[in-house]
Amino acid sequence: xxxxxxxxxxxxxxxxxxxxxxxxxxxxxxxxxxxxxxxxxxxxxxxxxxxxxxxxxxxxxxxxxxxxxxxxxxxxxxxxxxxxxxxxxxxxxxxxxxxxxxxxxxxxxxxxxxxxxxxxxxxxxxxxxxxxxxxxxxxxxxxxxxxxxxxxxxxxxxxxxxxxxxxxxxxxxxxxxxxxxxxxxxxxxxxxxxxxxxxxxxxxxxxxxxxxxxxxxxxxxxxxxxxxxxxxxxxxxxxxxxxxxxxxxxxxxxxxxxxxxxxxxxxxxxxxxxxxxxxxxxxxxxxxxxxxxxxxxxxxxxxxxxxxxxxxxxxxxxxxxxxxxxxxxxxxxxxxxxxxxxxxxxxxxxxxxxxxxxxxxxxxxxxxxxxxxxxxxxxxxxxxxxxxxxxxxxxxxxxxxxxxxx
Amino acid sequence: xxxxxxxxxxxxxxxxxxxxxxxxxxxxxxxxxxxxxxxxxxxxxxxxxxxxxxxxxxxxxxxxxxxxxxxxxxxxxxxxxxxxxxxxxxxxxxxxxxxxxxxxxxxxxxxxxxxxxxxxxxxxxxxxxxxxxxxxxxxxxxxxxxxxxxxxxxxxxxxxxxxxxxxxxxxxxxxxxxxxxxxxxxxxxxxxxxxxxxxxxxxxxxxxxxxxxxxxxxxxxxxxxxxxxxxxxxxxxxxxxxxxxxxxxxxxxxxxxxxxxxxxxxxxxxxxxxxxxxxxxxxxxxxxxxxxxxxxxxxxxxxxxxxxxxxxxxxxxxxxxxxxxxxxxxxxxxxxxxxxxxxxxxxxxxxxxxxxxxxxxxxxxxxxxxxxxxxxxxxxxxxxxxxxxxxxxxxxxxxxxxxxxx
Numbered sequence: 023x024x025x026x027x028x029x030x031x032x033x034x035x036x037x038x039x040x041x042x043x044x045x046x047x048x049x050x051x052x053x054x055x056x057x058x059x060x061x062x063x064x065x066x067x068x069x070x071x072x073x074x075x076x077x078x079x080x081x082x083x084x085x086x087x088x089x090x091x092x093x094x095x096x097x098x099x100x101x102x103x104x105x106x107x108x109x110x111x112x113x114x115x116x117x118x119x120x121x122x123x124x125x126x127x128x129x130x131x132x133x134x135x136x137x138x139x140x141x142x143x144x145x146x147x148x149x150x151x152x153x154x155x156x157x158x159x160x161x162x163x164x165x166x167x168x169x170x171x172x173x174x175x176x177x178x179x180x181x182x183x184x185x186x187x188x189x190x191x192x193x194x195x196x197x198x199x200x201x202x203x204x205x206x207x208x209x210x211x212x213x214x215x216x217x218x219x220x221x222x223x224x225x226x227x228x229x230x231x232x233x234x235x236x237x238x239x240x241x242x243x244x245x246x247x248x249x250x251x252x253x254x255x256x257x258x259x260x261x262x263x264x265x266x267x268x269x270x271x272x273x274x275x276x277x278x279x280x281x282x283x284x285x286x287x288x289x290x291x292x293x294x295x296x297x298x299x300x301x302x303x304x305x306x307x308x309x310x311x312x313x314x315x316x317x318x319x320x321x322x323x324x325x326x327x328x329x330x331x332x333x334x335x336x337x338x339x340x341x342x343x344x345x346x347x348x349x350x351x352x353x354x355x356x357x358x359x360x361x362x363x364x365x366x367x368x369x370x371x372x373x374x375x376x377x378x379x380x381x382x383x384x385x386x387x388x389x390x391x392x393x394x395x396x397x398x399x400x401x402x403x404x405x406x407x408x409x410x411x412x413x414x415x416x417x418x419x420x421x422x423x424x425x426x427x428x
Numbered sequence: 429x430x431x432x433x434x435x436x437x438x439x440x441x442x443x444x445x446x447x448x449x450x451x452x453x454x455x456x457x458x459x460x461x462x463x464x465x466x467x468x469x470x471x472x473x474x475x476x477x478x479x480x481x482x483x484x485x486x487x488x489x490x491x492x493x494x495x496x497x498x499x500x501x502x503x504x505x506x507x508x509x510x511x512x513x514x515x516x517x518x519x520x521x522x523x524x525x526x527x528x529x530x531x532x533x534x535x536x537x538x539x540x541x542x543x544x545x546x547x548x549x550x551x552x553x554x555x556x557x558x559x560x561x562x563x564x565x566x567x568x569x570x571x572x573x574x575x576x577x578x579x580x581x582x583x584x585x586x587x588x589x590x591x592x593x594x595x596x597x598x599x600x601x602x603x604x605x606x607x608x609x610x611x612x613x614x615x616x617x618x619x620x621x622x623x624x625x626x627x628x629x630x631x632x633x634x635x636x637x638x639x640x641x642x643x644x645x646x647x648x649x650x651x652x653x654x655x656x657x658x659x660x661x662x663x664x665x666x667x668x669x670x671x672x673x674x675x676x677x678x679x680x681x682x683x684x685x686x687x688x689x690x691x692x693x694x695x696x697x698x699x700x701x702x703x704x705x706x707x708x709x710x711x712x713x714x715x716x717x718x719x720x721x722x723x724x725x726x727x728x729x730x731x732x733x734x735x736x737x738x739x740x741x742x743x744x745x746x747x748x749x750x751x752x753x754x755x756x757x758x759x760x761x762x763x764x765x766x767x768x769x770x771x772x773x774x775x776x777x778x779x780x781x782x783x784x785x786x787x788x789x790x791x792x793x794x795x796x797x798x799x800x801x802x803x804x805x806x807x808x809x810x811x812x813x814x815x816x817x818x819x820x821x822x823x824x825x826x827x828x829x830x831x832x833x834x
Contacts, residue, residue: 032634034726036503039496041489042719046712048477049486058479058705069709070476071454073464073656075788080455083447090445097442107658108514111704112683119680139682146680228438244705250479252513252658252707274525274552274680276545277518296793298517299464299650301658301710303475306452313448320440382481387702 051376054412055384055398056194056222056357058244058251061307062402064314065249069307076300084309085287085300091312092255095224095247095320096239098231103257104287105308106278107301110221110242113254115143116278117217117238120258120266121186124148129184129214131174133200134193135388136219144188147274175205179212185265186215192223195387197347197359197396199227206235215262221245224255225315226327226356226400237262243304246323246356247311248401252304255312311401327355330404334358334397337413341420346394356404359386359394363420368395370423371416378422379415457782460818461790461804462600462628462763464650464657467713468808470720471655475713482706490715491693491706497718498661501630501653501726502645504637509663510693511714512684513707516627516648519660521549522684523623523644526664526672527592530554535590535620537580539606540599541794542625550594553680581611585618591671592621598629601793603753603765603802605633612641621668627651630661631721632733632762632806643668649710652729652762653717654807658710661718717807733761736810740764740803743819747826752800762810765792765800769826774801776829777822784828785821 053060061069074081085104092103106116118140122128126149130141179187187209191200202218209216215237220229225246231239237259244251258266258280266280273279277298284290286297315323331353335345338360346359362368368385372395375381384396397412399405459466467475480487491510498509512522524546528534532555536547585593593615597606608624615622621643626635631652637645643665650657664672664686672686679685683704690696692703721729737759741751744766752765768774774791778801781787790802803818805811 032636032727032730034500034503034636036500036505036638038722038725039493039500041493042497042500042715042722046474046477046490046715046719047486048480048712050478051480051484053479053481055481058481058708061479066476066478068452070472071452072456072472073459073467073650074454074457075459075461075464076657078457078782078788080453084452087445087447091448094440094442094445094448097440099442108518108683109705109707112514115681115683143682146678146682148680230438230440232442242705244479250707250709251482251705252710272552274554275521276549276552277514277521299515299648299657301515301656301707302464303656304658304707304710306454309448309452313452316444316448319444321438324438376484382484 050380052381052411054403054408055382056396057398057400059248059398059400059403061248061250065307065310068310069250069303071303071306073302076302077296081302082294084305088305088309088312089287091309091316092257094316095312096231096257097233098257100257100259102263102284102289104283104289105253105255105305107298108254109251110254113240113256114140114219116256117240118143119147119273119275119278120280121215121217121238121262122147122149123269123271127182127184128186128188129178129182131187131189133190133198134195136190136193137188138388140188175208179209179214184214186217188217190219191229192220192227192354192356194222194357195390197354197357199223199352199354201352202234210235215265222356223354225323227354228324231257243308243311246401247308247315249307249311250304252301253308327404330399330406330409331355331358333406333409334399337409341417356398356400358397359390361394366423371395371419374419374423375415381412381415383412456786458787458817460809460814461788462802463804463806465654465804465806465809467654467656471713471716474716475656475709477709477712479708482708483702487708488700490711494711494715494718495693497715497722498663500722501718502637502663503639504663506663506665508669508690508695510689510695511659511661511711513704514660515657516660519646519662520546520625522662523646524549525553525679525681525684526686527621527623527644527668528553528555529675529677533588533590534592534594535584535588537593537595539596539604540601542596542599543594544794546594581614585615585620590620592623594623596625597635598626598633598760598762600628600763601796603760603763605629605758605760607758608640616641621671628762629760631729633760634730637663649714649717652807653721655713655717656710658707659714733810736805736812736815737761737764739812739815740805743815747823762804762806764803765796767800772829777801777825780825780829781821787818787821789818
């Protein structure tokens with residue numbers, strides 16, 4: 023091995039990447055898929071502030087404000103409340119790998135793709151996965167997408183005696199809003215912790231962590247909070263914290279070790295220590311997303327999403343389209359699923375909207391792939407104007423994609 | 429549990445966080461600590477572009493450009509080259525948890541804090557950790573901070589028969605640049621993979637992945653690349669990829685599973701699939717950081733860091749300060765360590781620089797805590813002007829912090 027060139031200096035021999043020498047080009051898009059949403063100028067401006075050091079007092083203050091903002095958004099007084107340095111999926115892993123140890127039993131209620139993911143991760147962690155409720159996607163009240171607590175949970179908890187029950191509140195793959203009423207109490211009667219994924223629902227539909235006795239709740243930055251992806255709120259109840267303190271082994275990650283993160287986020291009584299270099303400007307953006315939610319107020323945000331979803335559903339029906347989730351009570355207000363109309367290929371519709379209208383909607387995902395189109399109206403993007411734009415674009419697509427097939 | 433208020437609507441009862449209702453305030457700082465560095469306007473602008481979807485063709489194009497940029501920066505032709513969706517520490521975990529399985533033996537060469545971290549993570553993964561070279565920080569050529577290949581590695585490899593050897597190239601806690609000459613070949617003769625942490629050194633000192641036969645190399649975005657923290661370049665050789673393909677168990681993370689990430693990043697022959705929502709604008713920023721490095725050229729970047737580090741060291745000596753790393757050949761050009769001068773408390777000096785000059789330098793970390801001050805000149809911040817500013821500020825501190833003690 024000789025790293026030296028003829029002049030005695032090390033030489034780079036892999037050539038310059040030509041594509042990198044062109045300027046970055048980012049087209050403008052209206053992002054009405056299941057996320058990320060468009061980011062409002064205020065949050066983009068916050069994210070483009072010059073950096074602070076990850077231990078500067080002003081940065082720790084921003085982190086304290088994020089913590090307070092998450093406590094408000096989650097409606098919790100949990101001290102162990104913070105943002106992990108990754109996207110929503112990273113928070114799912116943080117929840118599972120901190121709560122579970124090898125040999126623990128976890129009951130995963132699979133009502134769509136996120137339950138499938140959680141079951142996959144639980145398996146990687148060496149836990150015993152109770153089978154949960156598995157099956158193809160259908161419509162309410164079919165048990166495949168909506169898990170009916172009276173019929174399923176008491177049996178599952180009694181039979182498998184899990185230490186943790188995982189369930190997704192807003193299933194972005196099916197458009198279902200899973201009712202959680204009474205589930206926290208039920209879990210606690212069985213000595214089980216309740217872990218809820220609220221990535222797609224937080225701020226768009228009521229979820230009240232303390233009142234609903236949820237033990238671990240997490241979300242993402244890029245849905246209703248309208249910040250870029252890259253940080254993810256999470257909170258742990260005292261019950262969950264106690265289970266983590268009883269661990270016999272360290273979690274299989276240092277980056278996501280909640281004991282270390284709790285200290286860095288000032289959630290324990292020790293002096294705050296360096297843990298890892300946080301994604302500083304992602305935290306600036308998340309802070310602004312939480313501030314905008316607080317300024318609007320949770321109730322107003324829930325109402326805004328409900329109202330715009332109702333308008334959208336009405337317009338979709340008027341276009342002759344069939345909603346995938348029939349019952350309004352269990353329809354996710356942030357992401358609306360509509361059946362792919364007969365005679366159309368979903369890919370043609372999404373491609374047409376992107377090409378002709380610069381507008382993103384998505385096809386299905388996991389259990390709903392090929393069956394539905396998914397339209398997201400989240401946070402900054404949940405407006406009457408966007409309802410009109412997506413309905414107009416869909417009307418155009420239904421006419422012109424059809425014509426192209428005749 | 430009753431989530432409904434008197435009007436039948438769910439009610440938020442945890443009050444608005446008052447601190448969030450004030451505007452975000454970010455003071456301007458010159459960040460000359462061990463990272464993050466200040467971010468140039470071009471990269472801040474890229475990071476504040478409106479989002480694209482994580483599967484849009486233009487986004488996949490940006491990812492392809494990042495991949496090409498990393499191949500150039502690492503000087504590798506490895507196909508399995510990408511950025512993980514987290515900070516540099518996350519890349520360390522990604523490397524270890526994909527390479528190692530329970531029962532594997534890993535030899536961790538501990539030449540500062542990052543080896544300690546790697547050993548901690550290896551333990552969490554259930555691997556057998558060979559003890560490596562452990563000890564307090566000292567100065568070259570003491571074996572505690574600089575691991576002398578002829579004396580240590582052949583014995584360690586022969587005795588422990590590790591499947592992976594971990595070592596840090598640029599040790600930000602001590603300011604040492606670890607020579608790697610011949611180490612890749614040596615490892616391969618022993619059937620061992622070489623895993624190198626180049627978070628603090630990439631772009632600032634020569635490292636040539638393919639020529640040096642390094643099997644896994646990773647770095648961070650927030651050092652020489654001058655992008656915000658939140659994404660981390662990583663690359664795997666064919667040997668490393670083959671070891672991963674032979675795994676008997678899945679890695680304990682889905683988020684960092686290199687098989688899934690390889691597919692999302694177009695590093696295999698299958699169609700690219702959704703894996704997780706990437707930190708889109710962190711990738712925009714990383715792309716620009718890599719583009720700026722490519723435009724400057726690796727050799728020029730190495731020379732820039734060498735020249736400014738030399739100027740800084742000369743100035744530090746003229747102030748009567750003692751460099752922690754005596755031999756220039758093993759001095760990290762990006763982060764300079766200098767002994768805390770007698771009669772001063774390091775905290776007073778760093779606090780004075782922050783308060784009076786809006787300038788960050790850092791104390792020690794891990795094995796060097798209390799012993800050194802650390803001054804970073806990385807990427808955008810590696811300029812003669814910044815050398816002058818930090819020297820002027822230090823001169824001021826040496827006079828006024830001393831005076832305040834008389």
